[in-house]
Amino acid sequence: MTAPAVPVLNLREVDVVRDGAPLLRSISLTVHQGEHWALLGSNGAGKSTLLSLAGALVHPTRGTVEVLGRTLGRVDMRELRSFVGHVDPRHPLRSPLRVRNVVLTGLTNTVEPVPRHRPTPDQCDRAERLLTTLGMGGKLDARWPTLSHGQRGRVLIARALMPLPRLLLLDEPATGLDLAAREQLLESLDALRRDHPELATVLVTHHLEELPASTTHAMLLRTGECLASGAVDEVVTTDHITKCFDHPVHISRTDGRWAARALRPPHRGTGS
Ligand SMILES: Nc1ncnc2c1ncn2[C@@H]1O[C@H](COP(=O)(O)OP(=O)(O)OP(=O)(O)O)[C@@H](O)[C@H]1O
Structure with missing residues (x-):
């Protein structure tokens, strides 16, 4: 009998308190490889506070957080961080690096290339393959400042994947994208998940329309507490989402994708 795989991420009864304010209360979450959480x-x-715990950026105030089997508070957080892909849409790159070189900075986890660091031919091939999976194969030599927001987002995902992380964290990756760019990004995420079945991802969003069809699980947070958590179709329901956003909405799922529509109060006619 094989031992059960260690979860990629495991939070048990976690509280986060900052300046006396509770930001997270009693959160438990277990993510296994191949799962894609929203x-x-x-x-x-x-x-974002929960994502910072998962990215080994902050410690919990109470409870236990294990990232890739290591318990926060007992490990070198900086080292652990290098095994987690974290896509930050506010990536502070200013120089006109070529796309392939932006992706290679994922190996050193730096914004600019490290002067004496020479990627291997295998690593260069891998950067190209990732960019191709993410629909950026035609832009390998384009310069960073010339890219659109959507293209930058896809390059940053490839960059985060360079060190072969087992966990990829995506903080609102579709924010600010136009319709076509959003759809391309979501298709790229679906393709990535197909090509890397061992990868686990956690994606933060406010918008159900920004969920890739390959989403497997969801957690709903409301004022720091977990309202529902588990298989996506049991969690992303009209009732739960209405409670989560304190607003009456109707949720539908078509061809794998979700849509939310606000429910209006019944129209009162003026007649009779
Ligand atoms: N260091 C801090 N000290 C005090 N309060 C904080 C701190 N960091 C965040 N907060 C507060 O904690 C709450 C949760 O913040 P967080 O950024 O995790 O929420 P979020 O769900 O990601 O929000 P958004 O969707 O707006 O990005 C917010 O009310 C925020 O103002």
Whole structure:
């Protein structure tokens, strides 16, 4: 009998308190390889705080957080971080690096290339393959400042994947994208998940329309507490989302994708 795989991420009864304010309360979450979680909730619900725990950027105030089997507080957080892909849409690159070189900075986890670091031919091939999977194969030599927001987002995902992370964290990756760019990004994420079945991902968003069809699980956060968590079709329901956003909405799923529509109060006619 094989031993059960160690979860990629495991939070048990986690509280985060900052300046006396509870940001997360009693959160438990277990993510296994091959699972693709959506973290949903309104502004200030605690999604980014939870993602910071998963990315080994902050410690919990109470409870236990294990990232890739290592317990926060007992490991070198900086080293652990290098095994987690974290896509930050506010990537602070200013120089006109070529796309392939932006992706290679993922190996050193730096914004600019490290002067004496020479990637191997295998690593260069891998950067190209990732960019191709993400639909950027035609832009390998384009310069960073010339890319659109959507193209930058896809390059940053390839960059985060360079060190072969087992966990990829995506903080609102579709924010600010136009319709076509959003759809391309979501298709790229679906393709990535197909090509890397061992990868686990956690994606934060406010918008159900920004969930890739390959999403397998979801957690709903409301003012720092977990409202529902588990298989996506049991969690992303009209009832749960209405409670989560404190607003009456109707949720539908078509061809794998979700849509939310606000319910209006019944129209009162003026006649009779
Ligand atoms: N260092 C801090 N000290 C005090 N409060 C904080 C701190 N960091 C975040 N907060 C507060 O914690 C709450 C949760 O923040 P967080 O960024 O995790 O929410 P979020 O769900 O990601 O929100 P959004 O969707 O708006 O990005 C917010 O009310 C925020 O103002």
